[in-house]
Amino acid sequence: MSAKALFQFLRRYLGLIVLAGVMLFAAVRVAHNQWTYEAPDVLTIRLCHWQLESGVREAFARLMREYERLYFKKHGKRLRVIQVPVSERGYAQYVNTGLVGNIAPDIIEKGHSKAAYNPAYVARFFLPLARYLDEPNPYNKGTPLEGVPWKNTFFDGMQGAYDRQLLDYYYIPFSMFTIRIFYNVDLYKKIIGHRAPPADFRAFLGACEQIRRYAERTGTPIVPIAGSKYGANVFRPRYETPFLFDIIRKCDENLDGTTDAYEAYRGYRRGVWNFNSPAYLASRRCRLEIARNFQAGWLAALRDDAAFMFIQQRAVMIATGSWDARSLVDQVGKSFEIGIFDFPIPVRDPEYGQYVKGPLSEAGIRGGIPMAITKQSRHADICIDFLRFCTTRRNNETWNRAVTWLPVIRGTRLSPILEAFKPKIRGYYGWFDYRISTAVKLKAEGYRWSLFAGKITPEEYGRVIGESYERTGAEGYRELLHKDALNIRNLERILDGLTVRLAVAPPKDVELSRAKVTQLLESMQYFTFMNAVNRKELAQVEAVAGGPAE
Amino acid sequence: MAARTKKTHDFAKHSLIWFVLFFAFFPLYIMFEISLKDNAQFVRNPWFPFPPYHWENWRFGWQLVNSYIANSILVSTVAVAATLVTALLSAFVFARYDFPGKTALWYLLLGLLFMPGIMNLVPLFILMKDLNLLNSLVGLTILYTVGGQVFCVFVLRNFIEDIPSELFEAAQVDGAGPIQQVFRIVVPMSGSILATLAILRFLGSWNNFIQPLVFISDDFKQLIPVGLMRLDGEYVKQWGQMMAGFTIAAIPLVLIFLFTMRLFVRGLTAGAVKG
Numbered sequence: 001m002s003a004k005a006l007f008q009f010l011r012r013y014l015g016l017i018v019l020a021g022v023m024l025f026a027a028v029r030v031a032h033n034q035w036t037y038e039a040p041d042v043l044t045i046r047l048c049h050w051q052l053e054s055g056v057r058e059a060f061a062r063l064m065r066e067y068e069r070l071y072f073k074k075h076g077k078r079l080r081v082i083q084v085p086v087s088e089r090g091y092a093q094y095v096n097t098g099l100v101g102n103i104a105p106d107i108i109e110k111g112h113s114k115a116a117y118n119p120a121y122v123a124r125f126f127l128p129l130a131r132y133l134d135e136p137n138p139y140n141k142g143t144p145l146e147g148v149p150w151k152n153t154f155f156d157g158m159q160g161a162y163d164r165q166l167l168d169y170y171y172i173p174f175s176m177f178t179i180r181i182f183y184n185v186d187l188y189k190k191i192i193g194h195r196a197p198p199a200d201f202r203a204f205l206g207a208c209e210q211i212r213r214y215a216e217r218t219g220t221p222i223v224p225i226a227g228s229k230y231g232a233n234v235f236r237p238r239y240e241t242p243f244l245f246d247i248i249r250k251c252d253e254n255l256d257g258t259t260d261a262y263e264a265y266r267g268y269r270r271g272v273w274n275f276n277s278p279a280y281l282a283s284r285r286c287r288l289e290i291a292r293n294f295q296a297g298w299l300a301a302l303r304d305d306a307a308f309m310f311i312q313q314r315a316v317m318i319a320t321g322s323w324d325a326r327s328l329v330d331q332v333g334k335s336f337e338i339g340i341f342d343f344p345i346p347v348r349d350p351e352y353g354q355y356v357k358g359p360l361s362e363a364g365i366r367g368g369i370p371m372a373i374t375k376q377s378r379h380a381d382i383c384i385d386f387l388r389f390c391t392t393r394r395n396n397e398t399w400n401r402a403v404t405w406l407p408v409i410r411g412t413r414l415s416p417i418l419e420a421f422k423p424k425i426r427g428y429y430g431w432f433d434y435r436i437s438t439a440v441k442l443k444a445e446g447y448r449w450s451l452f453a454g455k456i457t458p459e460e461y462g463r464v465i466g467e468s469y470e471r472t473g474a475e476g477y478r479e480l481l482h483k484d485a486l487n488i489r490n491l492e493r494i495l496d497g498l499t500v501r502l503a504v505a506p507p508k509d510v511e512l513s514r515a516k517v518t519q520l521l522e523s524m525q526y527f528t529f530m531n532a533v534n535r536k537e538l539a540q541v542e543a544v545a546g547g548p549a550e
Numbered sequence: 551m552a553a554r555t556k557k558t559h560d561f562a563k564h565s566l567i568w569f570v571l572f573f574a575f576f577p578l579y580i581m582f583e584i585s586l587k588d589n590a591q592f593v594r595n596p597w598f599p600f601p602p603y604h605w606e607n608w609r610f611g612w613q614l615v616n617s618y619i620a621n622s623i624l625v626s627t628v629a630v631a632a633t634l635v636t637a638l639l640s641a642f643v644f645a646r647y648d649f650p651g652k653t654a655l656w657y658l659l660l661g662l663l664f665m666p667g668i669m670n671l672v673p674l675f676i677l678m679k680d681l682n683l684l685n686s687l688v689g690l691t692i693l694y695t696v697g698g699q700v701f702c703v704f705v706l707r708n709f710i711e712d713i714p715s716e717l718f719e720a721a722q723v724d725g726a727g728p729i730q731q732v733f734r735i736v737v738p739m740s741g742s743i744l745a746t747l748a749i750l751r752f753l754g755s756w757n758n759f760i761q762p763l764v765f766i767s768d769d770f771k772q773l774i775p776v777g778l779m780r781l782d783g784e785y786v787k788q789w790g791q792m793m794a795g796f797t798i799a800a801i802p803l804v805l806i807f808l809f810t811m812r813l814f815v816r817g818l819t820a821g822a823v824k825g
Binding site: 014015018019022023025026027028029030033036037046082083084085086087090093094097098100101102103104105304308311312331335 | 589590593616617619620621623624627675678679684685687763764767768769770771779780787802805809810
């Protein structure tokens, strides 16, 4: 073929040749994927999570490859463990459609979706793990944890993972998390004059003020704190709950250290607190003072926008959790030194000290990265084995070191950078839940950003939410009672099922089934009692307050 | 004077064209030049490329998206081919034959054009589940094939009706059956409209986001729109790698347009002038 003829041929058929080439590539790639993941002789386990932080996928991949090799050595069969990382914004939809369509991954990181929290869905879709957790983890053989029941190898004995309504464990945690403030030591030293983090709340505000002035004086686009809605939510528990310890103590009728929506409402009706109580107001003012140190327009910024600001040295500080430590350290590289300090709580503060008893204790921390096995999984036994493999002391430590998170297995060591994230036990424990109705929840959420945007004052915010609370509180209270009654009915159904199972259980499972029936009965008694108490208390409060609220 | 007016007009026209082209190509340019940077370079100057150029972003980007691209190409191409074959046969029947209930069936078919696709999502999900076609590229291909039928049949029927009936009668006299008539008369005469429909369908399948999101759960089976959305979900974004992935993902479409632009334009203008 002459050059001219070849040129003519190419000119005429180039499109077709390209199309054929591309199709060939596509067919080969798809066939390769099919062969890798879905060949008849390959068992495939899928694990989905939303942890897109730096290093997590690589750390998972390393564990998975090691487990695959081990599995092949033990069983002589090919196994593929694949991860499906899904971003947070699409995670709930991904999990829901998977569970409903019966195509969910074998192991799911529980979260975001209602299916992960609602007991009815949890019981329907996820495998209860108590019977496995009572047995020792075989991968701990030859280590100090040999023979120890699997659940007791976790830092909290899996207390945090226990579902008090379903009376079972439904997930295995991989890590735990705390929140702190990261700061750019180099920049901080240059502006403030020393590298030591602020000793107290006033010093913290003072440092922010100095940074603002420095930015104005030099014309450098630097702000004290990289802000976003996500970041504001990180500050919230540290600068709201400590202000409310007194209110919590006064409202906490069942002495569990927290104030649930029922107790809060009754306390409100008794006049213990309102949305403009001095302590509540002070907590809002305090958070507003902090938010003034965020960049302009922070309400529109996303979590990664704030992280990016910090990395690019346009913000001296950022508040986030230990989950971001690795991402930040990786991204910053050698550009500057990162320091970490705990939130300075205004305990002896001249303005706020009168309301704040002490910091929030991290004693009640739970394990995170909760991995649950779906009932749809055709290889639940392999999933259990894989999770056991992941939660040996060595593997949990290696995995968490790789991602720079806090491990959850006893006796594991931390990465040096995480020393600052060690949970602090000292302080007060408490939780105040005022969200009695959907209307209150929506109003509080919506108006919170108006408050931070400076559109309304802290007093106006309290008044608006207070009005909604006053108007919808009683109805919300009854609605909650109704939901609790439905939950009790669900428990009755579960009890029926367990009783039947107990009757036909093989001898080895009788003990466990009997224990579960007993626990469930106790649990039902508790819930029924609390439901009755909550009903009665409302009537008493309303009688004292002069009739039901409208 | 007339020459000066013409020059002024030309200048205005050209300015407008350059203005439009600038806005059309600017995102592509930005995507490409960021793909050669690391995050520090991106923040220092996001507008212009400067050394060192990080070509390794492209390697990383390719690793990220090559599976998605392969799946998208396979599903879209097979779906387009299947859509065109089936739609052509249906359109031929509607255009050339009379049968009881033809008009009612036609209007029923047209009614589907007005039904928003998202409305069918839940029934479709249940149907796919019952047919065991969830999380399957075959299932998605069938879905795309079916989804493109109505529009293609609608366009092709009108086109086939415009072909002189004498041609079909002559073919019948020569012993050609219906299938032969389709492939010997209709296909050669409607190359441009078929190409246009093929491109439109390919674009529709390639850019479809909601169906792969809902019907595919494995990452290695995922298609390009969902895959790219997931790249965007990183907490601390590696802009260079992400933009390299986006640029690579755009290349197949650019190639397709490059090779089929003439056919596409011809198809769009086909039938514009009668005579």
